[in-house]
Amino acid sequence: MANILRIALSCPDRTGLVAAVSGRLFDLGANLGDTSFATLGSTAEFTIVCSMPESVTVEETREALAALPELKDADLWVGRPKDEASPPQGNKVTHSIVVSGGDRPGLVTRLAEAFGDYGASIVRLTSERLDDVEGFRYLVRIETRIPKEKEMTCLATVKNTSEEMGLACSFKSL
Template sequence: MVSIALVSVLGPDRVGLVAAIADHLFGAGVNLRDTAFAALGSGAEFVAVCELPEGVTAQELETGLKQVPELEGAEIRAVPYAFDPSPGPTGNVSHRITISGGDQLGLVARLSEVFKQYAANIVRLEARKLPEENGGLYVTRFAVFVPPEQAGLCLATVRNTAGTMGLDCQIEESLL
């Protein structure tokens, strides 16, 4: 049976960070499953569900990552993953939604409630305020699973919610 671990790295953002992490994991024989990376201000976060080769433990993986020079100053964690690594139906993205405009306090909370109301699952979420020299635009992207029978009402409510806040809303059906 394959051993599954969650690998998490939080530290200063720098060029080559993902390459260093991925190279170390590849060298250890690790197969990446669901993986996410984000620059967060001047920091960065890498998180991955990993299949460990036989004989490699999460603790050994963590110890090895702590020796990678590019990860100096980072918080590194590798722990056994207690959940099923295969997403269920609500883990599949049916729609990608981008909301943009001025910064709106409570936007993520309001839209999250809309998704909950229609039994839609947020699979990925990204929110970013662009620098003032780029217009100071606030952009929020949701990758969601919306049950087909709820899609029409859910997406109309999302558009209406964004519109009442003076925001632009773009919705794409996912090909995944």
Template sequence: MSGLALVSTFCPDRVGLVSGITGHLFELGINLRDATFASLGSGAEFSAVCELPGGLSVDDVQGSLSALPELAGAEVKVTPFAFDPVPGPQALITHRVEVSGGDQPGLVARLSEIFTQFAANIVRLDAQTLPDRDGERYALRFSVAIPPERADVCLSAIANTAEALSLNCKTEAL
């Protein structure tokens, strides 16, 4: 293995993006480690930590990805990955929390501050404005690592905040 790289793309959302990108990386002999994909408005973002085979540079990967038809008009960035690719204990998801209801400015900041107060690490965050029969509904999904001794009080604080804001809250322990 020659090294690790972070592959990041951002472009208009379209069918076939994930299969086009990951298929091309596979053809180059690249092994994917942690990877994410998200539609963001009418755009889409793909990021992955990749194990590059010997002899393949980050410039080679960036050039070949930039030439893919699926990535026409995309921002493509491939850089060396300097962090440990093995997740630490703070990246092991212990709970999923979903809060939904009317959009409220500052909601993500408010809820993320609560997680911080209880030494909980946000591993994944997904926020979407969704159509609803009453207009629009804002949905937040957190995947978090909460220290076991703080889980009950942290989740109670999140639920109490959601209730005070007239939002729905669901939690799931993993």
């Protein structure tokens, strides 16, 4: 039987960081689940949910990761998620949505409100500011679970909201 662990770390970004962490977890017998990695300036943020063999403790996992040279000066947290029950069905993604264009303060808030109005759950959200010929362009990717009976109206609202703000919006059913 396996136990579920959540690992969160923040440290200076270094070449080989993802390989070192995932390799050490593999050596411990981990099976990676939801994983997120991003660089924020010169800082790397890495969050992992994984299942570990019962024989590997939280402390052993933390010590094995902390010993990695790539994690020098890292803020490292290893523990059990608050909800160790089986993953909720709410994590099933039904749609992938991409919104892009110029800077529009409040965009994420307005989109999140639209999803909430239709009982949809945001499963994953990433937002990036990209260099463009005309300055900056923003790219927001959202993976969501939309109830089947509200799918068309929710997607129409999200598309209309984006277009009202002068942004491009595309989506696909998964």
